[in-house]
Each structure stands twice: as C-alpha cells, then as structure tokens.
Amino acid sequence: MIASSRPDTRRNASPYLYGQETAAVARVLESGQYGHTDVTEEFERRVAGFLGVPDAVSVASGTAALHTALLAAGVGPGDEVIVPSMTFCATVQAILAVGATPRFVDIDPATLCVNDQLVMEAVTDTTAAVVPVLFGGRAVDLATVRNELAERAIVVIEDAAHAFGSHNGARRVGATGALTCFSFGPIKNLTCGQGGMTIPRTPEEADRIRQIRLLGVAQSQSERANITTYRVDTFGLRYQLSGINAAIGLAQLDHFDTTEHTRRRLWRTYQEALVPLDGVTLVDVDADHAVPHLCQVRVSHRDQVFAELRARDIGVGVHYPPNHLQPAFATWRRSLPTTEQAGEEILSLPFHPHLTETDIDRVVSALGKALKSAGAS
Numbered sequence: 001m002i003a004s005s006r007p008d009t010r011r012n013a014s015p016y017l018y019g020q021e022t023a024a025v026a027r028v029l030e031s032g033q034y035g036h037t038d039v040t041e042e043f044e045r046r047v048a049g050f051l052g053v054p055d056a057v058s059v060a061s062g063t064a065a066l067h068t069a070l071l072a073a074g075v076g077p078g079d080e081v082i083v084p085s086m087t088f089c090a091t092v093q094a095i096l097a098v099g100a101t102p103r104f105v106d107i108d109p110a111t112l113c114v115n116d117q118l119v120m121e122a123v124t125d126t127t128a129a130v131v132p133v134l135f136g137g138r139a140v141d142l143a144t145v146r147n148e149l150a151e152r153a154i155v156v157i158e159d160a161a162h163a164f165g166s167h168n169g170a171r172r173v174g175a176t177g178a179l180t181c182f183s184f185g186p187i188k189n190l191t192c193g194q195g196g197m198t199i200p201r202t203p204e205e206a207d208r209i210r211q212i213r214l215l216g217v218a219q220s221q222s223e224r225a226n227i228t229t230y231r232v233d234t235f236g237l238r239y240q241l242s243g244i245n246a247a248i249g250l251a252q253l254d255h256f257d258t259t260e261h262t263r264r265r266l267w268r269t270y271q272e273a274l275v276p277l278d279g280v281t282l283v284d285v286d287a288d289h290a291v292p293h294l295c296q297v298r299v300s301h302r303d304q305v306f307a308e309l310r311a312r313d314i315g316v317g318v319h320y321p322p323n324h325l326q327p328a329f330a331t332w333r334r335s336l337p338t339t340e341q342a343g344e345e346i347l348s349l350p351f352h353p354h355l356t357e358t359d360i361d362r363v364v365s366a367l368g369k370a371l372k373s374a375g376a377s
C-alpha cells in the first residue's frame with residue numbers, strides 16, 4: 001500500500017493500491033507502446049483464468065463494456081431493455097447509446113436488486129434484453145429469467161460493475177454463462193484506473209466485441225501487422241484498454257485475495273458495530289459469497305442524517321438517486337414505489353480497504369449522533 005495516499009473516513013470510496021502498480025505502469029511507458037498491447041492481452045488471459053472462463057475481452061470502461069455487449073447482442077432502435085432504476089446512470093446511458101428504450105423496473109427491498117418476478121412481469125413483445133445489476137456485489141441468481149428468456153431469444157447482460165470477485169454458488173460472477181460486464185474504474189473492487197471487461201458467451205461473440213472495440217477494423221494477426229491495408233467491416237468505437245491501464249489491473253489482480261478478504265472483514269466489522277444503533281436498517285450482503293462493494297444502511301430523515309455526517313467530515317454517499325427520476329430519463333418514467341422509497345432512505349457509509357477498525361468505530365459513533373440530532377432514532 002502507498003502510505004501517503006491513505007485516505008480516512010472523509011472519503012466514501014477510494015482506490016486501493018498495493019505499490020506494484022507504479023513500477024508496472026513505468027515498464028509500459030518505457031516500452032514506448034501505450035495502446036492495446038501484449039500487456040492488455042495478458043490481463044485478459046489472467047482475468048479469464050481467475051474467473052474460470054475461456055475468454056475475456058477488455059475495453060476502456062465499464063460503460064464501454066455494457067455498450068459493446070449490447071451492440072454485440074444486436075440490441076438497437078425499437079428494442080426495449082429491462083433495467084432497474086436503482087443503478088449507476090452508466091447502465092442507462094449504455095442502453096440509450098444503442099438507440100434502445102430503457103424499461104425501468106422496481107427492485108427487491110432486501111437486496112436492492114431485481115428478482116425473477118419483477119423482470120418477468122415487465123417482459124413484452126419488444127423486450128430484447130435484460131440488464132440486471134449485481135448491486136453492491138450481490139450475485140442474485142435469476143434462474144427463471146435465464147431459462148425462460150433464453151427460449152425467447154432475449155439476452156441477459158449482467159451489469160457486474162460492483163461484483164468483480166463475487167461468487168454465485170461455487171462459481172465466480174462471470175462464469176455462470178451470462179454475458180457479463182465488469183468495471184475497473186477507480187473505486188471498483190479491482191481498478192485499472194479506468195477500464196472494463198466483457199465475458200462473452202461464445203467465441204463468435206468474443207470476435208464481435210473485439211472488432212467493435214477496435215473501430216470495427218478486421219483484425220487477424222497479419223492484417224494488424226499491416227496498417228496500410230486494414231479493413232473496416234462493421235460499426236465500432238475506440239474502446240480498447242490501453243496497456244498502461246492493463247498493467248495497473250494486472251498488479252491489482254496479484255493481490256486480489258487481500259482485497260477480497262479485507263472488504264469482507266470490514267463489511268462484517270461494520271455490521272457488528274451497527275447492530276446496537278436504533279433507527280438503522282442494514283442493507284444485507286451475503287459476505288460469504290459476495291465481495292462487498294458498498295456498505296449501505298437505510299434511515300429515515302436521510303437528507304438530514306447525510307448533512308449531519310458531512311458536517312462531521314464523514315464521507316457518506318447515496319448509491320444511487322433513482323434513474324427514472326433523473327431529468328435526462330424522464331421520458332421513460334413510471335411508478336416504482338420500492339425504488340422511490342429506497343432512494344429516500346439509502347445511505348452509503350465510507351467503505352474502502354484503507355479503513356481501520358477505529359475508523360469504523362468513528363463512523364458508527366458519528367452516525368449514532370447524527371441520527372439523534374436528525375430525530376431519526
């Protein structure tokens with residue numbers, strides 16, 4: 001860990017570096033090759049090996065992973081995509097990027113994730129895809145959705161931006177057969193600085209995604225070697241993961257067992273410390289399987305509690321203000337009572353691997369005081 005960068009309880013989230021990232025980036029810079037390089041391909045192989053899948057396709061961000069997955073699955077104008085409103089706005093923007101229509105659905109109050117019933121009720125003749133969000137790292141199992149939608153050629157694209165490393169049963173998220181998208185943004189469970197990864201379902205899908213992320217350029221080895229005669233045969237974007245970013249991810253992956261262990265330990269420490277507090281409902285995570293990404297509670301008078309905590313220099317956050325209430329997405333607004341209530345009550349406590357037990361005590365004690373002064377306990 002780089003000691004000078006140790007943040008405290010003022011930050012809600014933070015990247016966690018192990019020290020090897022700096023030298024790894026320096027090696028790429030010294031090589032003179034900054035774009036998609038051997039380092040990028042090594043990162044793909046290492047992530048595939050870690051997850052236990054045949055292939056993984058890196059891209060420039062989690063948003064790009066969702067965008068390319070939707071494109072590769074053939075989702076476009078006239079198609080409806082079922083998506084929870086309770087997610088980061090990136091999930092919705094990726095759907096709009098392919099010209100499809102988001103169909104917002106409500107969530108299960110216990111998990112803040114969609115469930116089989118909520119998705120199946122929203123399916124119509126124009127549904128082309130479902131994008132469940134593995135909120136907070138929870139590997140929700142949508143067995144009915146998977147089985148029934150496969151028969152109807154509706155693709156399930158998992159937004160696993162929060163869930164790198166989490167298990168779904170015995171397998172890691174990404175290895176369950178779904179088209180899966182990860183983010184390696186600054187504060188995700190594993191960071192590349194910026195980056196993302198798509199886990200394709202078939203070799204053909206992997207090829208399509210690889211072509212889309214390289215501006216639609218056909219890219220056999222011989223064609224790539226000869227830059228004067230490249231061939232563009234599909235729509236695509238500049239979405240590759242640079243070797244600079246991949247080097248950070250590789251160094252992070254070497255220490256992922258520590259990240260995983262630390263996140264679970266800190267989440268459990270929070271859970272125990274929060275039990276005695278009146279007026280707080282913990283948003284549960286199965287920390288035996290998930291790698292917790294957030295530590296969330298539900299409180300009444302949330303905005304006052306939030307302001308009290310910020311006044312005490314505690315870095316609280318809200319994940320997330322519901323998307324169906326955002327101005328940009330007003331066209332697709334509908335009534336989603338559970339999401340709307342959660343949107344008023346959820347509060348994310350500082351949660352990152354730099355925290356100590358003392359930090360957590362300080363946050364929980366401040367939360368107790370904030371609840372009292374806000375009249376929420």
Ligand SMILES: *Cc1c(COP(=O)(O)O)cnc(C)c1O
Pocket residue numbers: 061062063064087088090091133159161162183184185195196
């Ligand atoms: C971070 C995030 C994304 C987007 O990933 P980026 O790497 O930031 O583009 C998508 N969905 C969710 C739920 C996220 O948290």
